[in-house]
Amino acid sequence: MNTIFPVIAVDGGAASGKSSTSRALAARFNLMHVDTGSHYRAVTFALVQAGVSPEDTAAIETQLAKLQLGEEIDGQSARISIGGKVPREEDIRSDAVNASVSPFAAVPDVRKFLFEYQRSQATVAERSGFNGLIMEGRDIGSVIFPDAVLRFFLEADEATRAARRAKEGQTDSIAERDRIDSSRKTAPLLCPVGAERIDTSHLTLEQVVDLLAGHIEDATGLAPVQA
Ligand code: DC
Numbered sequence: 001m002n003t004i005f006p007v008i009a010v011d012g013g014a015a016s017g018k019s020s021t022s023r024a025l026a027a028r029f030n031l032m033h034v035d036t037g038s039h040y041r042a043v044t045f046a047l048v049q050a051g052v053s054p055e056d057t058a059a060i061e062t063q064l065a066k067l068q069l070g071e072e073i074d075g076q077s078a079r080i081s082i083g084g085k086v087p088r089e090e091d092i093r094s095d096a097v098n099a100s101v102s103p104f105a106a107v108p109d110v111r112k113f114l115f116e117y118q119r120s121q122a123t124v125a126e127r128s129g130f131n132g133l134i135m136e137g138r139d140i141g142s143v144i145f146p147d148a149v150l151r152f153f154l155e156a157d158e159a160t161r162a163a164r165r166a167k168e169g170q171t172d173s174i175a176e177r178d179r180i181d182s183s184r185k186t187a188p189l190l191c192p193v194g195a196e197r198i199d200t201s202h203l204t205l206e207q208v209v210d211l212l213a214g215h216i217e218d219a220t221g222l223a224p225v226q227a
Helices: 018-029 036-049 057-064 095-105 108-127 140-144 158-167 174-183 205-220
Strands: 007-012 031-035 069-074 077-082 132-137 150-155 196-199
Touching: 007 018, 007 140, 007 205, 018 031, 018 132, 018 205, 031 036, 031 108, 036 057, 036 077, 036 095, 036 108, 036 132, 057 108, 069 108, 077 108, 095 108, 095 174, 108 132, 108 140, 132 140, 140 150, 150 205, 158 174, 196 205
Parallel strands: 007 132, 007 150, 031 077, 031 132, 150 196
Antiparallel strands: 069 077
């Protein structure tokens, strides 16, 4: 039995199944769920609204200094707020944000801006009475919580991922985002050494959730609060 507050990192490319899996695991073990992709999306939306481009690092720095970050707990998930407001899903998942989030996420100042905030979510989860934190993204097991009790890296072939996004009714160039996310200098998308690498292409969501749940029970001693 682990006595430290358990943090579980779930990384992977776009549409690899991270969000659905993390949400289901959060419900099963009463973990607080944090989607760090939504953090980059919210910051991108704010910067685009301010008329800033990803190349203009001076303007990015100026605008970031004006953004006051917080969170609102919504059921099992903590959602980022900026200036006291949680940005709307339709704004942060718009085509414009889909197209510019990877270039903004490659800017070191943007990543630095979110680092402490993301680390602080473990305290928020503990204070709010959850059994642990499950955080999904691209660099959670490598940069944000390299010390997490469990680190998963989910993969799926491109056809499966494109079909998942199409089912959600989203226009998203998954391959292009993954190319930018994997090739950037700061905190690239990669499977961290020692992480559990899982290919979800031929597994149902339920099978992936059960597989990860087994690892969580073994590593943390947590028991499901919901099957
Ligand atoms: O998970 P998502 O597809 O909503 O993430 C949107 C973008 O945010 C993704 O293309 C890269 C960036 N991102 C990141 O750089 N680091 C993270 N930890 C999470 C997301």
